[in-house]
Amino acid sequence: MTEPNRTRCVLRFRSPDRPGILAGLAPLLTSNGWDIREAAIYGDPDTATFFARMELASDSARTADLAQHIAPAVAALGLDWEVHDIAQPMPVLIAVSKFNHCLVDLLHKVEIGALPIRIVCVVSNHEQERKRVEWHGIPYHHFPVDRSDKAAQERRFLEIIEESGAELTVLARYMQILSDDFAGQLEGRCINIHHSFLPSFKGAKPYHQAKARGVKLIGATAHYVTADLDEGPIIEQDVRRVSHATTAEEMVAIGREVEASVLSRAVRWHAEHRILGNGNQTVVLN
Incomplete structure (x- = not known):
């Protein structure tokens, strides 16, 4: 179902694999008005690297705000992250x-x-x-x-x-x-x-x-x-x-x-x- 009036973006990141990565990130997203609409993850045992992709939607936040919203997790979890606006092909x-x-x-x-x-x-x-x-x-x-x-x-x-x-x-x-x-x-x-x-x-x-x-x-x-x-x-x-x-x-x-x-x-x-x-x-x- 399309959501034309909502901000929609993709957050994807990699980080050193450790317990609690999503647990540390999800509350920051939720408290800042982001709804996780889709998520996929993979932990590579050979490189000890954690990979994640999330589709996010919000009625109140903008894509440009996301960096500030996840800043505590970036510092604490060592995220190498990107955010992409998916409104346009x-x-x-x-x-x-x-x-x-x-x-x-x-x-x-x-x-x-x-x-x-x-x-x-x-x-x-x-x-x-x-x-x-x-x-x-x-x-x-x-x-x-x-x-x-x-x-x-x-x-x-x-x-x-x-x-x-x-x-x-x-x-x-x-x-x-x-x-x-x-x-x-x-x-x-x-x-x-x-x-x-x-x-x-x-x-x-x-x-x-x-x-x-x-x-x-x-x-x-x-x-x-x-x-x-x-x-x-x-x-x-x-x-x-x-x-x-x-x-x-x-x-x-x-x-x-x-x-x-x-x-x-x-x-x-x-x-x-x-x-x-x-x-x-x-x-x-x-």
């Missing part, structure tokens, strides 16, 4: 090459209200998706890749990210290897869909690699982009069963459906502020 830039199935899926899910994002523009190194994207009323930027000066194309790409106000960049089968500098500048705010079940079968034609190895499961992986190719923290994965009789071309077709669903889930979780970093891993609080 997250602005997202999508990058695509020639394969359009992930782009089409994201466009459709935004259109029907299934993703809490606003697509601010699409960037591509090809022209073929311009008509589709502009039909949806979304700006389309064609940045062809000049192999002799790829840095210039990446500089323009970064400029568009900043100019558009995109808080997340989604590589929806954007079939370009990003430079270390480019990837580093987007770390933590760029999601890639890899058409394979990482860490297996990296690089080009993973389904053909999988066929050659006789695999019985194929899948897709959504992960955050880092300077290490296909090594960023994994957000979501899924698989489909195949057999010795499944051709590489059939695997590609099956894989496209998996890629689209995995990517949209990762984008939704990021936009809902459900993902927290945990070393080279992610904690997804659903």
Whole structure:
């Protein structure tokens, strides 16, 4: 049920794991007019770290007041915290090459209200998706890749990210290897869909690699982009069963459906502020 007249936000934090973290925080929230509408937690025994995400609502308090309200718990419990206003959908830039199935899926899910994002523009190194994207009323930027000066194309790409106000960049089968500098500048705010079940079968034609190895499961992986190719923290994965009789071309077709669903889930979780970093891993609080 929507609550249009209430302040709504997400509070998420990590802290050293210890007893009484929520017991120390909840009374501060309640006494300052905050209602906890949803909460998810995880205590990692390997790192002794506690992770939490809370959706809060208030009739009297504002998001800007929250820092003051939880200040005693921040000091006492050592919270590393963030607060996010969830009244507006997250602005997202999508990058695509020639394969359009992930782009089409994201466009459709935004259109029907299934993703809490606003697509601010699409960037591509090809022209073929311009008509589709502009039909949806979304700006389309064609940045062809000049192999002799790829840095210039990446500089323009970064400029568009900043100019558009995109808080997340989604590589929806954007079939370009990003430079270390480019990837580093987007770390933590760029999601890639890899058409394979990482860490297996990296690089080009993973389904053909999988066929050659006789695999019985194929899948897709959504992960955050880092300077290490296909090594960023994994957000979501899924698989489909195949057999010795499944051709590489059939695997590609099956894989496209998996890629689209995995990517949209990762984008939704990021936009809902459900993902927290945990070393080279992610904690997804659903």
